[in-house]
Amino acid sequence: MAPWRESVDKTAQADVDTLLNLALPLAVQRLTVSGRLRPFAAAIKDDGDHFLVGAEATPGAGEVESNAAIAECYDALADQREDLRAAVVVSDVRLVGLEGDAVHLALEHSAGFALSLVQPYTLVRGKGVSLGPMSMVSGDRVTWPESVA
Numbered sequence: 001m002a003p004w005r006e007s008v009d010k011t012a013q014a015d016v017d018t019l020l021n022l023a024l025p026l027a028v029q030r031l032t033v034s035g036r037l038r039p040f041a042a043a044i045k046d047d048g049d050h051f052l053v054g055a056e057a058t059p060g061a062g063e064v065e066s067n068a069a070i071a072e073c074y075d076a077l078a079d080q081r082e083d084l085r086a087a088v089v090v091s092d093v094r095l096v097g098l099e100g101d102a103v104h105l106a107l108e109h110s111a112g113f114a115l116s117l118v119q120p121y122t123l124v125r126g127k128g129v130s131l132g133p134m135s136m137v138s139g140d141r142v143t144w145p146e147s148v149a
Contacts, residue, residue, distance in 0.1 A: 012111045015044050015086040019107060022050060023090045024119060027103045031121065032128040037092040037103065039066055041073035044086045053077065066091060077143045085110050087143050095120060100132075106139055112146075114139035 005013055023042045030037050041053040053076045054069060070091055077087045088107040095102050098120075105117040116139035120132035 008109070008111055008113060012086070012109050012113075015109060016107060016115070018044060018050065019086055019088045020105065020117070023088050023105055024103065026052075027090050027105075027119075028121070028129050028131070031092075031103075031123065035123055037090070039069040039073055039089065039091040041077055041087060041089045043077060043080070043084050043088075046083055046085055048085075074142050081110070081143050084143070089142075093118070102132075106142070108139065108141055108143045110144050112141075112144065114141045116140070 019042055023040075026040075026042075027037055039054060042050060043053065044050045054073045070089060073089045077084065077089070081087075086107070086109045088105050091104050091106075093102050093104040094100075095118075100120055100122065103119040103121060105119065106114070107117065108114040115136055117134055117136045119134045122130045122132070124130050
């Protein structure tokens, strides 16, 4: 994949940076506090405001299966895509073969590109979260599939 920053405008670059700077620290905070990460999404509206989707679980409501929570995030984003510039869906994933966990950030932009970022982490008892090296590849377009971009 060619460096993505070279193929998009400054606004799209800033949107990606804003979403990553919002979503990753929130994911780390939630892992630090509860030792787990419920899927959530963040998005940037056309006017530049940003918001969270599915970020709070209702206490006592029971756990929503991770795949169902991810689907709910994508459904909410798709319903609002006409008013959005960019979005990210954040979830906890197991790194098969590496015996570890990671935060997965599935980022999309209305300009027609998607990035899949994986941030490995280790929960360190009494110290919070230790992050490993992040990796990035081209992602899947779900909120803005090619047919609507």
